[in-house]
Amino acid sequence: MSLRFDGKVAIVTGAGGGLGRTYALELAKRGCKVVVNDLGGDRHGTSASSSMADKVVQEIKAAGGQAVANYDSVEFGDKIVKTAIDNFGRIGNFFQSLIFFYIGTLDIVINNAGILRDVSLLKMTELDWDLIFKVHVKGAYAVTKAAWPYMRDQKYGRIVVTSSNAGVHGNFGQANYAAAKSALIGFANSLAQEGAKYNILANTLVPTAGSRLTETVMPKNLVDALKPEYVTPLVTYMVHESFQESGKLFEAGAGWYGTIQYYKGKGKVISNASADDIAKNWSTITDMAGAEFIGTISEQSGRLMALLDENESSS
Ligand code: NAD
Numbered sequence: 283m284s285l286r287f288d289g290k291v292a293i294v295t296g297a298g299g300g301l302g303r304t305y306a307l308e309l310a311k312r313g314c315k316v317v318v319n320d321l322g323g324d325r326h327g328t329s330a331s332s333s334m335a336d337k338v339v340q341e342i343k344a345a346g347g348q349a350v351a352n353y354d355s356v357e358f359g360d361k362i363v364k365t366a367i368d369n370f371g372r373i374g375n376f377f378q379s380l381i382f383f384y385i386g387t388l389d390i391v392i393n394n395a396g397i398l399r400d401v402s403l404l405k406m407t408e409l410d411w412d413l414i415f416k417v418h419v420k421g422a423y424a425v426t427k428a429a430w431p432y433m434r435d436q437k438y439g440r441i442v443v444t445s446s447n448a449g450v451h452g453n454f455g456q457a458n459y460a461a462a463k464s465a466l467i468g469f470a471n472s473l474a475q476e477g478a479k480y481n482i483l484a485n486t487l488v489p490t491a492g493s494r495l496t497e498t499v500m501p502k503n504l505v506d507a508l509k510p511e512y513v514t515p516l517v518t519y520m521v522h523e524s525f526q527e528s529g530k531l532f533e534a535g536a537g538w539y540g541t542i543q544y545y546k547g548k549g550k551v552i553s554n555a556s557a558d559d560i561a562k563n564w565s566t567i568t569d570m571a572g573a574e575f576i577g578t579i580s581e582q583s584g585r586l587m588a589l590l591d592e593n594e595s596s597s
Pocket of ligand 1: 295298300320323327356394395397445488491
């Protein structure tokens, strides 16, 4: 096993089952100290128990690994981070601790906890909308925000947020979930920029796997075939110190691994355009031939300035 995590500390949220459990087991197997967070509720986010996290911690310990359970909801990220620091915090060497008051560390956060409350927009309640945002978006924010100062001080961090194909494409009956999963892409891409000078890398994962979330929408044979373990190797690599990508979107499922990127069509500059000009030029405006990859917002700003010049010189 060449990708080792000895001495590293990770939080995996929602690690009591499904995908998160496999990440926690794999990281621990590779020497990482893992906080196994799980609220232990049902798939709709309306109950709680300690048994799910405890079971995974027992599994890790039985295999000779190091782990501790945490049962807080992800919206209380500071409590989850406190569990990591209290149990696995490193005290730096004597001089470091004197100079930097360096009293603990946390290297990896995998924001994985999730629930579903699928319903069409017409029938959606405030609770359906709010609970989805509380767990997925507020949860990822709260855990990452609490971890950030530790990562910044030690100039090292690996963060994964979990999106979904629903967040990329939208999905019938999932306006709440798709909106939240889409929000997480913008969240990770922004963290990638804020973390760059501190060696904090943030990326988004789009997984597909059989789990108790997907057993409501997939036939049983597919749930059984799409093993969560097919996703685990990608996530494990994404949080390793040798991994250098940031602000990217990666996908895994069914043994396939790939990336999703945004390309912008060449479009057309039309000076003093009217709605009629837009209609007349629609096929050119929407043509994706020669589309360009836009990696960052500063690339986009540069492109916009060049287009403005083109507009002004042609008007
Ligand atoms: P899962 O239900 O098996 O696992 C989610 C875990 O999160 C559960 O153990 C649950 O108890 C825990 N959890 C829920 N709310 C929590 C909270 N407030 N605080 C702490 N823990 C909480 O589902 P899964 O399929 O393994 O999903 C993992 C993640 O992957 C989710 O974010 C999900 O939206 C995402 N995802 C999964 C798929 C898929 O195909 N399975 C596809 C796209 C995205």
